[in-house]
Amino acid sequence: MKGFPKHLNTKEDYYYIKAKFPAEQWKPYWQRLLDERYRWMDDHEIPRPAQGIIDETHRVEERHSTDPQTGEEVITWMQIEYKKNPGSDFWRMEFTLEEVEAALGGAE
DSSP: OOSSOSOOOSHHHHHHHHHHSOHHHHHHHHHHHHHTSEEEEEEEEESSGGGSOOBTTEEEEEEEEEOTTTOOEEEEEEEEEEEEOTTOHHHHTTOOHHHHHHHHHTTO
16 A cells, blocks of 8 residues: 555554554544544434424424425424434444544554
């Protein structure tokens, strides 16, 4: 591998950049592992905001769209949940929280 990789496809790629490059270069990629573990995701549409759940891991979003037939604005409400991001390298590559925090803590 020459230079900094364009894509990190394996856990070994993350350890490679950590071993071979300065912290300023690899640390943002490792930090992203933590930052992108969870995300706000649509759960289901609800008829009224009052029927939604609002707490640390749930919220209700108002959505505006245009009816293609009438051209009128349509308002809907979506229940949103903060949950595991299935596209995250953290889960896909089976990192652990301790592993990533140790790598980031040892960067100084």
